[in-house]
Amino acid sequence: MISANGAFQRLFPDAMAKSALPLWRWSDWLSADRIKLHVESLIEGQTSRFEACLLSEQQREVILDVAIKALPEHSHADAQILFEARDISQRKSAEQKLQRSEVEYRMLYEQQPVMLLTIDQQSRIQSVNQCASELLAFPSATFWATR
DSSP, X not given: OOOOOHHHHHHOTTHXXXXXSOGGGSTTBSXXXXXXXXXXXXXXXXXXXXXXEEEOTTSOEXXXXXXXXXXXXXXXXXXXXXXXXXXXXXXXXXXXXXXXXXXXXXXXXXXXXXXXXXXXXXXXXXXXXHHHHHHXXXXXXXXXXXX
């Protein structure tokens, strides 16, 4: 590591002590292999983007959206890589909660012992639950979901 901004130093308070090691060998990473793979396969001028996880000082998992770019080489210097990362932990957590909520809703919808139909603004049936499908002899809910 040659230099880092304040956000990086907050994530890695002892970064300067580790700067002699390659970034992927720092113990903070939970996805060190992914970082190593992307760094080693980087071509000058290209950007590689991926997600990486690390364990913060508070023992909290942090998910980062990482972009790395190989900078043009100078004849007197080693190759340099620009490392940019954004904390997306809260967004990922919200996405997971939304997915769980959707699965729970779909299970609840399907397993109700009453007829449930989803109808659009033009009064067209969009989906029916299992009870409605059986009582009205409608095609299964999967039929309506694919229409």
